[in-house]
Amino acid sequence: MDNMAIYIDISKCTACRSCQVACKNWNQLKAEQTQNRGSHENPPDLSVQTWNRIRWIENHKNGKISWTFFSDRCRHCDPPDCKYIADTFVEGAVIKDSSGAVLFTEKIKDIDPDEILSACPYNIPRFDEATRMFFKCSFCSDRIPYGLPPACVKACSTGALNFGEKAKMLQLARDRIKQLANDAVLYPGEEYNTFWVLPDKGLLQSI
């Protein structure tokens, strides 16, 4: 199978959070008790039940406030640091499938949770005490072999989320960066199967 990728153009995101709900719907994840924390951002953090989440980043520039919506989730690194660390303990606890998804298997129970938590540079996996397992975005690896895009990408109505062969997605991202000009950058980089185009490189400090 081709190496696939999710390309996220955050300049098109309106924070409708359809991707959040789609993720919960497809993966049968429960809702969380939320509360007003002085922000529209909810739930407050990624969790065992929330695998992707829109972060509302406030920008203060020239006395004006604007919002940037950043869909936070697993980057599906290529190569993944978590797999590198996990393999030193238990082979096959973290696997990378042919579509490019980084997936945790049952074997992850045999590894000290702190090792996995500290292995991720982006603070993505969440530990579940009850099952002793880690949870995070699965790239909808059960949908991809059937020709279906990940649930979040399918649900996106503005075209902020895109899914396809990695080469094509990178091309789309590069074209978009040219279009946005000046300060637009690719985040985190090309060695990832989920990447973002940030309209302003100043955002790198906030993410």
Next chain:
Amino acid sequence: MKEITRREFLWISGGTVAGIALSGCLGVDMQPVRESVSGLRILHARQTTTICPYCSVSCGIIVHTSDGKVINTEGDPDHPINEGALCSKGMSVYQLSHNNINRLTKPLYRAPYATEWEELSWDDALEKIARRMKETRDNTFEIQNTKGEIVHRTLGMASLGSAAMDNEECYLYQKMLRSLGFVYIEHQARI
């Protein structure tokens, strides 16, 4: 033999190819956390199209059912309005089905000034509603307004909703309301 639709055929053949490719190149125990490449949980589900009940955009939705139960809902890629996309509310119509543990299954009634809800049977609830509508209509029905024009209306009642009714149901509903003389007829989609 079970008839296989074109869409199912594509899914089955795609899954088989991917399965062979995966088993060939990965010499590891393939047991990802909750997911399994061997099965898409909606693969053999029945697909029915419907229209999102929430707003006047009316996006298309595919409902996947298995043994008469809703197992998944997602945007209909063939629908000209949304082309597979949905907003966060439309994405959650799955919860309108039996899957929602908070869904009410019996009418609830709260008497004036009471603080608790009590359960009613459907017969009692309908009887109560019909009686009150009749009483209110009888008391507030106007044949003429203050200018002497013939209006045949009641200003004593209003209708709001319903968000979960489709276009045809709304049409019948407002027809019934107008026949009773309602003037204040509103729908969630306009709010």
